[in-house]
Each structure stands twice: as C-alpha cells, then as structure tokens.
Amino acid sequence: MIWHIFKKDFKLLWPYAAVLAVLQLSYSAMQLLNPAGDISESGLDDGPHGVLQQLLLAAVLFGGSFLIASLVHQDAIPGTRQDWLVRPIPRMSLLLSKILSAVLLIHVPMLASDLLFGLVARFPLGTSLVYAISRNILLLMVLSMPLLAFSSLTKNLTEAVAGVFAMAVGMVMFGFITQALHWPLKMVYETTYNTGLHWVPQFAGYVFAFASALAVLGIQYFRRKTLTARVTTVVASLIFVALTFFLPWETASAVEEHFSRQPGASSAVSFSFDPTAGRIHRTPNRPSAIPVDWYLPLRVDGIAPDAALRVDRFSTRALFASGESMLLSIDTNADFLQNGTGRLHVGFEPLTGETAKSPLNDPRVKEQVMQIAIEMSATLLRRTAVADMTTLDGQVQINGTGCIHRQWAWYSDWDDDSRLDVTLSCAPVLNPVCYSLTLVNPPAPYVSIPVLKCPGDYKPYVGRLIPGASSITAVAQLYDPSGNVRYPENTEGLFQSKAFINVYEPLEHFTKTIVIPNIRFKDWTADPTPRGPAPQ
Amino acid sequence: MIQVNDLWKQFGRHDALRGLSFEVPQGSALALIGANGAGKTTTIKTLINIIEPTRGHVNILGVDSRRISPHELAQIGYVSESQDLPGGLTVAEYLNYLRPFYPKWDKDLEVSVCRQLSLPAKQKIRNLSHGMRMKMALACALPFRPKLLILDEPFSGLDPLVRDEFMEGLLAQAGEMTVLISSHELGEIEGVATDVAFIDDGKLLFQESMGDLTERFREVRVTLDREAAAPHDAPKEWLCLRVMGSVLTFVDGSYSEANLTERVRTHCTGVKHIDTEPMTLRTIFTTLARSNRAEKGRHS
Numbered sequence: 140m141i142w143h144i145f146k147k148d149f150k151l152l153w154p155y156a157a158v159l160a161v162l163q164l165s166y167s168a169m170q171l172l173n174p175a176g177d178i179s180e181s182g183l184d185d186g187p188h189g190v191l192q193q194l195l196l197a198a199v200l201f202g203g204s205f206l207i208a209s210l211v212h213q214d215a216i217p218g219t220r221q222d223w224l225v226r227p228i229p230r231m232s233l234l235l236s237k238i239l240s241a242v243l244l245i246h247v248p249m250l251a252s253d254l255l256f257g258l259v260a261r262f263p264l265g266t267s268l269v270y271a272i273s274r275n276i277l278l279l280m281v282l283s284m285p286l287l288a289f290s291s292l293t294k295n296l297t298e299a300v301a302g303v304f305a306m307a308v309g310m311v312m313f314g315f316i317t318q319a320l321h322w323p324l325k326m327v328y329e330t331t332y333n334t335g336l337h338w339v340p341q342f343a344g345y346v347f348a349f350a351s352a353l354a355v356l357g358i359q360y361f362r363r364k365t366l367t368a369r370v371t372t373v374v375a376s377l378i379f380v381a382l383t384f385f386l387p388w389e390t391a392s393a394v395e396e397h398f399s400r401q402p403g404a405s406s407a408v409s410f411s412f413d414p415t416a417g418r419i420h421r422t423p424n425r426p427s428a429i430p431v432d433w434y435l436p437l438r439v440d441g442i443a444p445d446a447a448l449r450v451d452r453f454s455t456r457a458l459f460a461s462g463e464s465m466l467l468s469i470d471t472n473a474d475f476l477q478n479g480t481g482r483l484h485v486g487f488e489p490l491t492g493e494t495a496k497s498p499l500n501d502p503r504v505k506e507q508v509m510q511i512a513i514e515m516s517a518t519l520l521r522r523t524a525v526a527d528m529t530t531l532d533g534q535v536q537i538n539g540t541g542c543i544h545r546q547w548a549w550y551s552d553w554d555d556d557s558r559l560d561v562t563l564s565c566a567p568v569l570n571p572v573c574y575s576l577t578l579v580n581p582p583a584p585y586v587s588i589p590v591l592k593c594p595g596d597y598k599p600y601v602g603r604l605i606p607g608a609s610s611i612t613a614v615a616q617l618y619d620p621s622g623n624v625r626y627p628e629n630t631e632g633l634f635q636s637k638a639f640i641n642v643y644e645p646l647e648h649f650t651k652t653i654v655i656p657n658i659r660f661k662d663w664t665a666d667p668t669p670r671g672p673a674p675q
Numbered sequence: 676m677i678q679v680n681d682l683w684k685q686f687g688r689h690d691a692l693r694g695l696s697f698e699v700p701q702g703s704a705l706a707l708i709g710a711n712g713a714g715k716t717t718t719i720k721t722l723i724n725i726i727e728p729t730r731g732h733v734n735i736l737g738v739d740s741r742r743i744s745p746h747e748l749a750q751i752g753y754v755s756e757s758q759d760l761p762g763g764l765t766v767a768e769y770l771n772y773l774r775p776f777y778p779k780w781d782k783d784l785e786v787s788v789c790r791q792l793s794l795p796a797k798q799k800i801r802n803l804s805h806g807m808r809m810k811m812a813l814a815c816a817l818p819f820r821p822k823l824l825i826l827d828e829p830f831s832g833l834d835p836l837v838r839d840e841f842m843e844g845l846l847a848q849a850g851e852m853t854v855l856i857s858s859h860e861l862g863e864i865e866g867v868a869t870d871v872a873f874i875d876d877g878k879l880l881f882q883e884s885m886g887d888l889t890e891r892f893r894e895v896r897v898t899l900d901r902e903a904a905a906p907h908d909a910p911k912e913w914l915c916l917r918v919m920g921s922v923l924t925f926v927d928g929s930y931s932e933a934n935l936t937e938r939v940r941t942h943c944t945g946v947k948h949i950d951t952e953p954m955t956l957r958t959i960f961t962t963l964a965r966s967n968r969a970e971k972g973r974h975s
Contacts, residue, residue, distance in 0.1 A: 140776070143772070150764065150768065151761065151763040151764065213761065219725045219726060220755075220757045220758060220759045221759050222758050222759055222760050222761070222815075224723075225723055225725070225751065225753040226773065226776055227744075227746070227748040227749035227777065228745065228776055229745050
C-alpha cells in the first residue's frame with residue numbers, strides 16, 4: 140500500500156518534483172562555475188555567480204519545503220472533510236508513503252546532483268558517493284522529517300505559510316534579544332560557536348529535531364491530535380533553541396572529552412605564563428585609533444613532534460586580594476604547532492566604543508597587581524597526513540587530504556601579520572579537521588612559520604547540510620630571519636616554493652586551569668616600538 | 676450495527692452533543708433528522724472517528740469508534756456533502772486508487788454504478804459539478820458492498836434530476852445494507868428510511884420506526900358550534916394549536932383513532948365535527964421543530 144499511495148501522490152505532484160530536480164541540478168552546475176566553493180564561507184558577495192548560487196539554493200530550499208507540504212496536504216491530518224479519513228488506509232502505510240515520497244521526489248534527485256557535482260569537481264567516486272549519501276541522510280533526518288512533521292500540523296498551504304510566518308517572527312525577535320543582551324549572554328549563548336566543539340550542540344539539535352519530528356508525526360498520524368502535536372512542536376522548538384544556542388560549554392567539553400580517541404594522550408602537556416616573551420609590537424605606521432590585539436604570553440610544553448595543540452576556548456578571570464573575582468574575557472582558538480610560547484588573546488587596546496564596556500577597562504583591572512586564573516579547554520591533535528603540493532601554482536589534487544588546490548594569494552595588513560594563503564577546495568566529507576602549510580626553503584629573506592587552521596569542527600560523523608565543496612585556506616606567516624614581519628616582495632619566487640599541507644585530527648580533549656600569581660594587566664598591552672618595515 | 680450511549684461533544688464552550696443515545700439495528704435505515712446545528716453531522720463524524728467524542732461511547736460494527744480500524748472502515752460506505760475528494764485525479768484514477776484498499780471491491784459493480792450514475796471516467800474530480808461530485812462519492816461508497824452506508828446530507832444542493840439519479844443508484848444497491856442518513860430532504864428520506872431519530876440541540880427527542888411515527892402524528896381539525904378558543908388544559912401532545920373562527924386545529928403527537936373523539940370532547944365543548952389527516956415526515960418534522968423552538972422561547 141505504501142507504493143500504491145506513493146504512485147497517487149506522484150501522479151499529482153510530479154511536475155513540482157521535476158522543477159525541483161532541475162533547480163537542484165542547476166545549483167550543482169553553478170557550484171562548479173564558482174570553484175571557491177563553500178557558500179557558507181564565501182557569503183553573498185561573490186558577484187553574479189555567487190548571487191545566482193544563493194538564489195538557486197534558496198529556490199531549492201523553498202521548492203523542497205513546498206513539495207513536502209504538498210505531499211502531506213494530499214492527505215491532510217487536521218480537518219474533518221478529507222476523504223481518506225473514511226477509507227481503510229493504514230495510517231502507518233500513509234506515513235511511510237509520505238516519507239518514501241520525500242526520499243524519491245526530493246532526496247534521490249538531490250543525491251544524483253550531489254554525486255554529479257562531486258565527480259565533475261574531480262573528487263573520487265567513493266568520496267563523492269559518501270558525500271552525496273551522507274548529506275541526504277542528514278538532510279532527510281534534520282530537515283525533511285521536521286518539515287513533514289510541521290506540514291502534518293496544517294491543513295493546507297495557507298496554514299503552513301502562516302505557521303512559517305509565526306516562526307519567522309519568533310526567530311527575528313530571538314535575534315534582537317540575543318543581540319541586545321550580547322555581553323550578559325556571552326557566557327551562555329553559542330558558547331561553542333567557531334570552535335571545534337560546535338558539532339556537539341549541532342548534533343544534539345539534529346538528534347532532538349529528528350526525535351521531535353518522529354514524535355509529532357506519531358501523534359498526528361496515529362492519534363490525530365493536532366492541538367497536542369502543535370503544543371509538542373512549540374515546546375520542542377524551545378528545547379531545540381536551548382540545546383543548539385544555550386548548551387553550556389562545560390557540557391560540550393564533557394561530551395568531546397568522552398569521545399576522545401586516545402584518553403590520556405595529553406597528560407604530558409603543561410601550560411605556564413611566560414613573561415620573558417615580552418609584549419606584542421605595534422605594526423609600524425599603524426594609526427593609533429585602530430586597536431591592537433591584547434595578548435598574554437603562554438608557554439606550552441609536552442607537545443610531541445607529530446602533534447599540535449589547540450586551545451578551543453579560554454577565559455580569564457581576575458582574582459582580587461579582597462577575594463572578589465571578575466570575568467575579564469572569553470575567547471576561542473589559540474593554536475600551538477609545537478612547544479614554545481604563544482599568545483592568548485584577551486582583548487583590544489585601546490578599548491573604545493562598544494568594547495569600552497569590557498571589564499578590561501575597569502581601572503582596578505588595569506592598575507592593580509592581582510591574580511589571573513586562565514581556564515582552558517584544549518584539544519591535542521595528531522598529524523595524520525603530510526601532503527606534498529610540489530608547487531603552489533595551478534590546480535592539482537593533493538593526496539591524503541581529499542582536497543584540490545585552487546588558488547593562492549599573499550596578504551598583509553595593519554596587524555603584526557604578513558602571510559601566504561593557499562586556498563584548497565576539499566571534498567565535502569573527508570576534509571581535514573585541522574591543517575597547516577609548510578613552505579620548504581622559501582627564497583631569502585623569508586622565513587615561513589606555519590599556522591594551524593581548523594575551520595571545521597571535530598565532529599565524529601560524516602555528512603553536512605550545506606552543499607558543495609569546502610573551501611579552506613592554509614596559511615604560512617612570513618618573517619625575516621631576525622623574527623620581524625616580512626612583507627612579500629619577490630612573490631614569484633615565493634610561489635615556486637615547495638609546499639606541504641600537514642593534516643591533523645583530534646586525539647584528546649581536556650581542560651586545565653593555570654593561575655598567574657602577580658600580574659598587572661596594563662603591562663601586557665602592545666609595545667609601541669615597531670618591528671619590521673612598513674607594509675607595501 | 677451502531678449503538679450510541681450518552682455521547683457528548685464540546686467545541687470550546689459549546690456543547691454540540693449533549694448525552695445523545697440511539698441505536699441503528701442491523702438491516703434498518705435510520706434517518707437522522709433535526710434542524711441546522713442540531714448535531715447531526717457531528718454525530719455522524721463521531722461515529723466513524725473523524726471527530727473524537729468528549730464523553731460517551733459509540734459502538735460501531737462491534738468496536739469502539741475510537742478504535743475503528745481499516746478492517747471496519749472497509750465495511751463502511753460514507754457519502755457527505757462536504758467530502759474533499761482529490762481534485763487532481765480523474766474519476767477513473769481515483770476509483771483505481773481506492774480499489775486495492777477494499778478486499779471486497781467488486782469491479783463489475785463499480786462499472787455498473789458508474790454507468791448508472793453517468794460518471795465521466797476521464798474527467799478530473801475538480802472539474803465535476805457539485806451534483807456529479809456527490810454521485811462520484813456514492814460511486815466510491817458502493818462497489819465494496821458495505822455493511823453500513825452513512826449518508827450525511829447527500830441531497831444538499833442537488834437538483835431534482837440528479838437527486839433522483841442518486842436515489843436510484845442508492846436504492847438499486849441498498850440490498851441488505853444498514854443505512855444511516857441525515858438530510859433535510861425529508862421527502863427523499865421517506866422512501867428510504869425505516870426508522871427516524873429526531874435530534875434537537877444535541878439531544879435525541881425520540882427514535883421510532885417510520886410506520887409508528889406516521890401513525891402517531893395526525894393533523895386534527897375540530898369544528899365547534901361556537902367561537903373557538905385554545906383549551907387551557909390541552910395535552911402536551913397537541914402541538915401547534917391554532918384557532919380560526921369556530922375551527923380549532925392542532926397536530927396530535929399521540930394519535931389513536933379509537934380515543935380521539937373522547938380526548939377532544941374532554942378538552943373542548945360544542946364539538947360538531949372532527950377531521951384528521953395523515954402527515955408527511957416533512958410536516959411532522961417542521962411541526963416538531965417549530966414546537967421545540969416555541970418551547971425554548973417560553974423557557975428563555
């Protein structure tokens with residue numbers, strides 16, 4: 140009966156499904172025309188291709204949602220006039236036929252276009268298949284099933300649109316509130332954002348959305364209790380928001396620790412405050428109105444030669460002699476590719492405008508000698524592959540990374556920064572979690588210092604919602620032999636350097652707290668003495 | 676076939692059904708009659724679990740209506756004026772779709788019913804007129820030879836020709852079916868119903884056989900030898916009392932040929948002549964409806 144009901148729905152809805160399939164194929168074709176790839180990173184500023192790509196993605200999303208709603212509304216649940224209610228149609232068959240329709244009319248064409256994209260983009264068949272299948276399973280679970288459940292709460296498209304409008308108003312209000320309460324919410328709102336642990340709230344949200352969708356579908360298809368199902372949906376939406384936006388860092392950190400691949404691997408790692416490293420230097424000619432990053436020097440020991448360390452999140456807290464404590468800053472992502480002293484960013488100097496409200500501007504904090512407690516959640520990474528690029532020029536497949544080299548560029552800016560960027564287009568599933576770029580024997584007078592980059596998260600599963608390849612950028616910072624910033628002059632020679640991409644995977648997540656006994660924060664603002672020549 | 680016990684249904688603060696109880700015996704054809712908003716459609720939708728009752732109990736084909744399953748639905752034919760059929764399918768496509776769900780679907784009977792009702796097989800349901808759509812609904816309700824046929828206002832909005840075709844189609848296949856029909860078209864019901872249940876304001880006023888009902892009600896015209904006046908002690912079964920000159924008319928709701936004269940003479944003096952006339956279901960219904968409305972008016 141499942142197939143029989145599907146055939147009826149197909150007869151009624153195949154034109155919409157055909158249009159959606161064309162939209163999906165067009166989107167994949169557009170992705171190939173825009174090799175920079177990842178739409179989530181490139182944003183809506185890429186000229187005609189990018190804009191058209193975004194429009195097509197929106198059309199696919201809208202078309203898919205419309206098709207799912209139409210499928211469900213063929214045999215709507217709420218209401219008392221539908222003919223199917225008086226027919227001997229098993230409810231389970233009806234529900235399964237709707238899911239089958241979503242799979243065959245939406246996900247199979249989507250899977251085909253994803254697979255085609257992977258192959259045309261020159262990713263191997265296996266990788267392309269894993270990408271296409273995993274993405275569509277994830278989409279079915281976290282998007283199509285909730286959409287089926289939402290549609291089952293409504294009688295027709297008018298009701299569905301009204302429901303979507305109500306949810307959109309709720310989301311806009313939520314956005315306003317979180318923006319207005321930025322600093323008070325900082326401790327609890329999106330604590331994992333832009334860190335390797337972001338998969339934890341995301342995955343919790345996915346699982347919860349899927350479970351809620353099943354619950355709502357069960358209530359609707361087997362009990363036909365629309366009011367109960369609607370209340371369940373509202374409550375589930377609030378819990379979903381709480382899980383995905385307000386999951387405490389400590390919880391995410393505990394989950395990540397639980398999933399560590401090699402517990403105990405980080406036992407040798409130690410942190411200490413390293414005042415000998417001195418202060419950061421302001422870049423020459425940098426306008427004084429532009430704030431400079433404010434760092435504390437931190438030494439790390441115990442990192443094995445084939446390992447790297449990423450401090451995913453760290454907070455600094457002032458402990459005054461009076462016993463009072465004050466949270467000074469929370470920041471994410473301090474990277475250490477080897478043992479030595481690195482910088483923990485705590486704020487900016489000078490603090491003006493919005494940042495003037497920071498606790499770092501408190502006179503007691505600036506002037507008094509006090510204790511500083513640094514709480515760190517960190518992840519030890521292990522190098523799993525070294526990919527030889529041979530040359531930075533041209534588009535080549537890079538073995539061991541699942542990536543294709545697309546383009547390179549060098550940058551310099553007013554920060555203490557001059558770097559060479561290599562952009563890679565990576566397979567949408569097996570892209571590296573963290574990586575660094577090493578230039579071997581760059582032309583004099585450059586010294587290249589690799590930088591650890593971790594654009595994704597440490598998720599232990601494949602599958603992503605956003606279609607297309609990931610665009611990642613590997614970076615090497617450029618200095619001269621004396622350690623001063625060196626802005627590129629002989630760029631041609633630089634791009635002929637032999638290069639390696641080092642790929643890292645997470646090994647163990649852990650937490651540590653260090654206390655700096657006597658420190659005056661003011662002493663660690665940027666050194667006004669410039670270092671190195673001015674940028675070109 | 677159907678037993679309804681103390682059935683209640685609330686919509687917000689409004690009680691659509693208020694302790695309704697009645698029975699539809701196997702093989703009977705019960706006409707559910709009542710004014711607009713009396714609760715007929717709510718009752719019918721509750722019977723087949725389209726609407727869940729707030730309180731009370733319905734047993735249909737031996738199971739609780741709340742637990743009605745495809746097994747029971749495969750034995751129930753349902754036709755309603757407000758039935759949403761899938762407009763995008765043709766008549767033939769929809770019949771093809773329904774067929775596998777019914778183990779006892781008779782393809783020959785389907786062809787015969789469709790021919791009798793002159794249904795255009797290749798036309799999309801959304802392009803059918805209201806009358807054609809009702810005939811289509813009937814054609815979808817008969818080919819599996821249901822044990823129970825439920826018709827909710829099936830004649831509403833149909834012109835006399837279509838109504839006749841509908842009735843002919845129905846009667847030709849009725850056979851041993853138990854029928855529950857609600858309609859305002861009492862003239863049509865009269866030819867089908869064996870029993871009548873009268874609902875008002877969510878409550879059952881009475882249920883009895885069509886024969887007993889038409890036997891019990893008479894329009895009575897009493898001619899007096901003087902100016903008539905409505906008797907103060909008139910029995911409550913005398914409905915719609917009216918006086919015109921020396922003539923008193925009323926509807927007797929407990930008519931008996933044997934004692935009518937004696938009962939009239941008890942309450943009226945100077946009786947010269949008594950005429951009685953049998954009543955149609957329609958006139959019985961309108962009399963009862965008016966009388967109930969007047970009664971409610973007095974109480975409020």
